[in-house]
Amino acid sequence: MTKEQWGQLKQKLRTSVGTHNYKNWIEPLELSGVTDGVATFSVPTSFLGNYVSQNFGDLILYQMNTLAPDIRRIHFQVAANTPARPATAFKLTPQTSFAQPAEGQIPTAPLDDRFTFDSFVVGKPNELAHAAAKRVAEGGPVTFNPLFLYGGVGLGKTHLMHAIAWELQTKRPELNVVYLSAEQFMYRFVQALRDRRMMDFKEMFRSVDVLMVDDVQFIAGKDSTQEEFFHTFNALVDQNKQIVISADRAPGEIANLEERIKSRLQCGLVVDLHPTDYELRLGILQSKVDQYRLQYPDLQMDSGVLEFLAHRISTNVRVLEGALTRLYAFASLVGHQITLELTQDCLADVLRASERKISIEEIQRKVSEHYNIRLSDMIGPKRVRSFARPRQVAMYLCKQMTSRSLPEIGRRFGGRDHTTVMHGVRRIEELRTQDGQIAEDLELLRRTLES
Numbered sequence: 153m154t155k156e157q158w159g160q161l162k163q164k165l166r167t168s169v170g171t172h173n174y175k176n177w178i179e180p181l182e183l184s185g186v187t188d189g190v191a192t193f194s195v196p197t198s199f200l201g202n203y204v205s206q207n208f209g210d211l212i213l214y215q216m217n218t219l220a221p222d223i224r225r226i227h228f229q230v231a232a233n234t235p236a237r238p239a240t241a242f243k244l245t246p247q248t249s250f251a252q253p254a255e256g257q258i259p260t261a262p263l264d265d266r267f268t269f270d271s272f273v274v275g276k277p278n279e280l281a282h283a284a285a286k287r288v289a290e291g292g293p294v295t296f297n298p299l300f301l302y303g304g305v306g307l308g309k310t311h312l313m314h315a316i317a318w319e320l321q322t323k324r325p326e327l328n329v330v331y332l333s334a335e336q337f338m339y340r341f342v343q344a345l346r347d348r349r350m351m352d353f354k355e356m357f358r359s360v361d362v363l364m365v366d367d368v369q370f371i372a373g374k375d376s377t378q379e380e381f382f383h384t385f386n387a388l389v390d391q392n393k394q395i396v397i398s399a400d401r402a403p404g405e406i407a408n409l410e411e412r413i414k415s416r417l418q419c420g421l422v423v424d425l426h427p428t429d430y431e432l433r434l435g436i437l438q439s440k441v442d443q444y445r446l447q448y449p450d451l452q453m454d455s456g457v458l459e460f461l462a463h464r465i466s467t468n469v470r471v472l473e474g475a476l477t478r479l480y481a482f483a484s485l486v487g488h489q490i491t492l493e494l495t496q497d498c499l500a501d502v503l504r505a506s507e508r509k510i511s512i513e514e515i516q517r518k519v520s521e522h523y524n525i526r527l528s529d530m531i532g533p534k535r536v537r538s539f540a541r542p543r544q545v546a547m548y549l550c551k552q553m554t555s556r557s558l559p560e561i562g563r564r565f566g567g568r569d570h571t572t573v574m575h576g577v578r579r580i581e582e583l584r585t586q587d588g589q590i591a592e593d594l595e596l597l598r599r600t601l602e603s
């Protein structure tokens with residue numbers, strides 16, 4: 153792939169990711185070359201490279217493959233001649249993401265304009281975290297300090313922190329709100345030490361009104377950074393300034409974090425973002441699809457695809473979103489509507505990785521128990537409705553909840569043909585929208601099987 157071709161692809165990516173993301177993340181990428189199927193980009197900082205890789209990696213690779221199908225991987229390398237200034241130093245405004253902060257002002261990490269409260273889907277697993285974040289975002293008197301958000305990878309901690317920052321910026325523009333990762337905090341600290349500007353560093357951090365530090369587990373084991381963080385933290389709490397912290401686990405469970413820091417972190421409100429449940433995953437997918445519909449107005453999606461994804465990908469929201477991005481990119485490339493088959497084909501690796509080991513036998517057993525029929529009747533040849541319907545329900549669930557192919561499912565249902573299975577799956581798909589009882593049965597069975 154030539155640099156000119158990359159230039160053209162960049163323009164395509166602009167439409168996919170939006171102007172703001174484009175300016176922040178895609179525009180700075182310089183293609184250095186392609187060797188052995190690996191496209192290497194030069195980036196100003198490793199932070200930018202990591203962010204792009206995690207959030208736009210799939211999309212970039214797909215777009216590149218339209219012109220160069222031999223590219224298998226993309227790689228980011230920090231440019232050797234990057235100026236000494238921290239390239240992660242941005243001002244807290246969406247328009248000037250790469251600007252140097254004004255003298256005496258703390259650089260804050262760039263905010264993603266997609267991470268707002270409006271785009272955050274609330275469900276049982278995250279309602280408390282959402283409510284607490286909303287309260288902080290009002291910018292009223294500090295009631296709990298710090299707000300400590302924790303949870304597994306990709307469950308929305310960063311999203312909520314950005315949402316707080318955006319909302320405060322609108323509601324209380326006079327406040328000095330600083331958002332940065334713990335890694336960036338350390339970076340600033342080390343830089344201040346190196347430049348002998350510790351007084352400035354302390355002064356700057358102590359003049360903040362709301363300090364948000366993401367992924368605080370990063371400072372575990374880094375003694376002098378912890379020390380400085382502790383002082384900054386105390387100084388701000390003493391002045392009644394709001395602090396919001398996120399981590400991948402509860403304060404008490406972060407190894408190599410000083411006890412006094414752990415106990416300070418536990419003083420405020422500690423809220424857990426629980427793993428997503430099926431309803432939340434479906435809600436998130438639906439809200440993302442609404443956005444994709446605007447971007448790809450000609451692409452149709454079959455009913456059942458979102459339910460399938462919400463069933464099958466339960467790892468984290470980032471993976472779920474990545475899957476949808478890939479699905480739309482793929483479908484638009486091949487110019488095909490999004491069917492269940494296309495989904496299974498395009499996302500085979502993701503589906504395999506997050507596969508729950510639910511077996512066909514387990515499904516058959518649960519379904520026959522549910523409808524009170526014998527297992528042998530479900531698998532056997534009789535075609536009376538009282539056996540045929542549960543059989544179709546079981547076939548449908550096998551298709552939805554396992555990665556077995558139609559012929560394989562057919563074989564396990566008494567050696568039936570794959571077209572019989574396909575017919576059964578389609579019939580239940582239709583009935584699911586027309587017959588409330590069937591929809592209820594499916595939901596109940598799915599829950600039982602997942603538990």
Ligand SMILES: Nc1ncnc2c1ncn2[C@@H]1O[C@H](COP(=O)(O)OP(=O)(O)OP(=O)(O)O)[C@@H](O)[C@H]1O
Pocket residue numbers: 266267271272273274278303304305306307308309310311312367400436469470473
């Ligand atoms: N409830 C939600 N509604 C909408 N989008 C969500 C929700 N939860 C997570 N996401 C999306 O999932 C992706 C990952 O979320 P985020 O980066 O906030 O995760 P995180 O918890 O900070 O993960 P990490 O531990 O990797 O830092 C983001 O694109 C975010 O917008």
